[in-house]
Amino acid sequence: MTISKSANAAKTSGNVFSGYQKFVVAVLAFLQFTIVLDFMLLAPLGALVIPALKITPSQFGWLVSVYAFSAGLSGLLAAGFADRFDRKKLLLFFYSGFLAGTLLCGLASTYHLLLLARIISGLFAGVVGSVSFAIVTDLFPLEMRGRVMGVIQTAFAASSVLGIPMALLLSTHWGWNASFFLVVAVSALVGGLIWAYLRPVDEHLKDHPDRSPLHHFIQTVSNPLYLQGFATTGLLTVGGFMLMPFMSVFMVHNIGLPIEKLPLVYMITGAFSILTGPLIGRASDAYGKLKVFGFGCAVTIVMVVIYTHLRSNPLWVLVMVIVLLQIGIFSRMISSSALMSALPTPADRGSYMSISSSLQQMSGGIAAVVAGLIVVQSPGAICCISIPWATFWSSPP
Numbered sequence: 001m002t003i004s005k006s007a008n009a010a011k012t013s014g015n016v017f018s019g020y021q022k023f024v025v026a027v028l029a030f031l032q033f034t035i036v037l038d039f040m041l042l043a044p045l046g047a048l049v050i051p052a053l054k055i056t057p058s059q060f061g062w063l064v065s066v067y068a069f070s071a072g073l074s075g076l077l078a079a080g081f082a083d084r085f086d087r088k089k090l091l092l093f094f095y096s097g098f099l100a101g102t103l104l105c106g107l108a109s110t111y112h113l114l115l116l117a118r119i120i121s122g123l124f125a126g127v128v129g130s131v132s133f134a135i136v137t138d139l140f141p142l143e144m145r146g147r148v149m150g151v152i153q154t155a156f157a158a159s160s161v162l163g164i165p166m167a168l169l170l171s172t173h174w175g176w177n178a179s180f181f182l183v184v185a186v187s188a189l190v191g192g193l194i195w196a197y198l199r200p201v202d203e204h205l206k207d208h209p210d211r212s213p214l215h216h217f218i219q220t221v222s223n224p225l226y227l228q229g230f231a232t233t234g235l236l237t238v239g240g241f242m243l244m245p246f247m248s249v250f251m252v253h254n255i256g257l258p259i260e261k262l263p264l265v266y267m268i269t270g271a272f273s274i275l276t277g278p279l280i281g282r283a284s285d286a287y288g289k290l291k292v293f294g295f296g297c298a299v300t301i302v303m304v305v306i307y308t309h310l311r312s313n314p315l316w317v318l319v320m321v322i323v324l325l326q327i328g329i330f331s332r333m334i335s336s337s338a339l340m341s342a343l344p345t346p347a348d349r350g351s352y353m354s355i356s357s358s359l360q361q362m363s364g365g366i367a368a369v370v371a372g373l374i375v376v377q378s379p380g381a382i383c384c385i386s387i388p389w390a391t392f393w394s395s396p397p
Helices: 019-041 044-055 059-078 087-107 113-137 144-154 157-174 175-195 212-222 224-241 244-255 257-288 289-307 315-340 346-374
Strands: 381-385 390-394
Touching: 019 059, 019 087, 019 113, 019 144, 019 157, 019 175, 044 059, 044 157, 059 113, 059 346, 087 113, 087 175, 113 144, 144 244, 144 257, 144 315, 157 175, 157 257, 212 224, 212 346, 224 315, 244 257, 244 289, 244 381, 257 289, 257 315, 289 315
Parallel strands: none
Antiparallel strands: 381 390
8 A cells, every 4th residue: 555645645535633733724724823913013012113214104004014915926927837846945935035035124224124124024924824734725624624725714813813913012122123133933833834744736738738827817717606705705804804893992091991901901802712712613514514604694694783973981892892703703614714715626726815815905905995984084083984874973082
């Protein structure tokens, strides 16, 4: 009996994770943690970066947003090539580029150097996430993907609870550059584990016809089934990100939460997200991904209405509402990711995931713009949010 050295040989049809599969889930979760942390890191460092580089708030805005724009662009550019290589090699190539770009961020001493470094980081990071999810789809059967997505999707919460506080602590003691060196150190460790222990992921190459990258891209974006998945991804992202940019402002100015308690709220709710993410993934495998998705949509709708109608409440009430809101959001994210991973064929998974990742980046930007049009500052108030079913305001102190 011949044992294949390909990672695809580890794919099982049962519901029990093998030791190798547990390693893959863990290393991809840590990889996603570094990508999300690098993306989120610069925004909370604004108070340190702006005076250090002597830049304007507008210039700082470009430093934050250019990462997402370059990540979205790179996903589209890489879509035609994503299925033509061993996914392990592709992942290592782009992750190495991401690591180099993040190192340049730490070494940057001027605004333009940091802007260039953020562009480089975004260009490579935009492809890393899509290759990771393509590997998940290749290695895990559909009945296991809910649990896998549940663990990997907790990277966002983990970066908020663990990564950002640690990075801010380093930055306040050793300068804003120190945070990026922390990301580089963790990323180098993750990259070394992938290089040493991840097996080749190349089974899709056996089924892939000899097509040009442009033809492969056109075939992917013109597939009616894939278009449904792209539209769903875009709408889910817009729906989720319209609320996120102004949550902290709303809590402080509309609900009346003291600003010094804001980190505590994020840490508590983030910790709950780390715990509930894997449980939601397990539920989607056990009870059906579509049922969990429907549950998540219903909970999200109800909790958004409750959250946006909050006034001055005890801290525990605010935390409970946000936790329930995040349960709804995570139920949608995890179950929909698992559902849509079944759409592309093995030969198209890399291309499909690259385009989907780009749509997420662009949809997040669109959501922020739309939210900015909805949120207004009324005369005599710090913040006023006016939407068809509610109006929220706060008076200045």
